[in-house]
Amino acid sequence: MLFPILLLSAAGFTVLTTEFIIVGLLPAIARDLAITIAQAGLLVTLFAFTVAALGPFLTAYFSRFERKRLFVTILIMFGFANVLAALAPNIAVMGIARLIPALGLPVFWALASETAVDIVGPEYAGRAISKIGFGIVCATVFGIPVGTLISDAFGWRSAFAILAVVAFAKALLLFIYLPATHKHKEPVSLLAQLKILRSPLMLGHVLLSVLVFSGMFTAYTYLADMLERLAGFNGTVVGWCLMGFGAVGLLGNSLGGRMVDRHPLIASLSFCVVMIVGMLAVVPSMHSTVGLSVALALWGVTQAALFLVSHVRLIKAAPQAPAFAASLNIAGANLGIGIGAIIGGRVIDHLGLGNLGFAAAAIILLSILLALWLMSVKPQPACA
Template sequence: MLLPILLLSAAGFTVLTTEFVIVGLLPSIARDLDVSIPQAGLLVTLFAFTVAAFGPFLTAYFSRFERRRLFITILVMFGLANTLAALAPNIGVMAIARLLPALGLPVFWALASETAVDIVGPDYAGRAIEKIGFGIVCATVFGIPVGTLISDAWGWRSAFAILAGVAMIKALLLWCYLPATRLHLEQVSLRSQFGILRRPLMIGHVLLSILVFCGMFTAYTYLADILERLAGFNGTVVGWCLMGFGAVGLIGNSLGGRMVDRHPLIASMVFCAFMIGGMVALVPSIHSILGLAAALGVWGVTQAALFLVSHVRLMKAAPHAPAFAASLNIAGGNLGIGLGAMVGGRVIDNLGLGSLGFAAAGFILLSILLALALMGAKSRTVYA
């Protein structure tokens, strides 16, 4: 039972690295394609908004397909898209290369999560998705920073070329070792799945994911630029900083998997509160090695935890349609990512890089207030 989850986790590493590797490559891409950093940041927005716009619909439709073939097809598509990114001559072609995998990511992530929960049962959903999340966190620990180091050594195009090859290898591994999955006999209708959006509490949960991810990516999208321009680090040092940021995320992934099974909303508030501290402390500590390490550490732990907590929180809120609920979290989270990249770009243009942490913390504070409101609304519903 463990091997299929580990294979999906390894595939998830490639899928999420494809989305987020660009964070560490933005300065190089902007220079090579002759655009500004905020303009290059719109590539993050494009990917995220595509996921948000199409994710729930694609997941609801493809949930009826046999999972092994579907996952392999998605990974092949990622391989081809990353090849196109490696060859992109301008920002327009690069945008197309980012658009294609954005269509496959929500389908893979939501259905891989549902498959993992099917294996272990709903009572251990957090722990099962923690294992899937391990691949996601490893994308942050190794994928994003290694991509930055590769870019510094051989150019950003090499990072996408290597990622294309890895995607094809993962597709081959799934073809060889992932067993064909049994289709659910009791398919939930599309109408029933979309019907959960009529519940105010569900809308509140989706809005919470939007706010959390908007806060995260208002600053995280431009973290490499912060470390280059404000701390004065070169590309190699930035890569190692991003690796450290992701490495502590393994702690957050483990903590999040345990806390979310007990109380999803409390887990959200706790991690959001600590994230505010890390974000606000980053720039004031930028020239102190210990201070910078502490701020990045707190931020890295909480960011990884909130990826998992948000995902499981939505799945637990709609147990009869967990894959669709997961797709709503992915859609809401990516809408937040896209908005955050846009807001961060505007903050840089108008207030400067040093203000990003405070702007991001404002969205996270709103997330805490919304989580409190959802707890109150849930209590009233239970006792009504």
């Protein structure tokens, strides 16, 4: 039953690449659509805020549907959305093209792990979920930078066109090879799951995800623009830089997985501290190959680690409702991504591109303070 799991992971790669590929394409999109880089960044905000606002509710509603047909439909929807993006004549149409997949992403990610466990059985749950999560890492290692390289060679529209073809192909593969899964006998109601939000500790964990991702994406949203304008790199070099940024994330994913099992909040705090160092070092080292490589490596390792750490941290914080906790992390993370894109755009407009690292580091510092507070709070017994 390994092949269906790998197909879900591959589909996840396409889903996450659709969300984040725009990071490497923002400069080209802004030039082609005759908008500012900050206005282009609002496309990231639109996607993220849609996921944050609707993700948990859409997931709760669509969890009753048969998974195979649901996932095939989502991949087809992603395919059409990417076609629309490739043809978008202006920012308004581009906004619609980003809104459509934002409705499907949280549903896919919240239910894909559960489906993988249904396929292989609970005794192999850990292995199945780890394979699904590998699609996230591959999206940052290969999806974003390859999209940037394609954009530089053939134009940013071609990157979305190719991604559309890939989405349609994976929809067909899922239709052929993904087995039908059984519906759960007694799905937990949304109201029952919402009870975990009565815990101040749980709300603190969600807020921590919002702050961490706000800090990361204040700068990461505009990393390609920083490398183009501050370092003077062309699109090809930027693509390879993003490839390296994602590649070191494999190490971060491994380190995060080990540390989060020992103590989730210490893991969050530790990676945030190192991330601040990396973010603050990027701009001063722009014209030093070794310095820039080290700074981006520190940032890339910690960013990938915090993707995993945040996800597991929320699940461990609410063992009585792990699936809903995971959806809350997805919502909180995307709220942070959207806020970060807005803050980064404002910093560029008013303080300049070179100050993005300072703004991002300040937000990450807030997340460190919150993590320290959460570590001092004793968890209360779960309500019956």
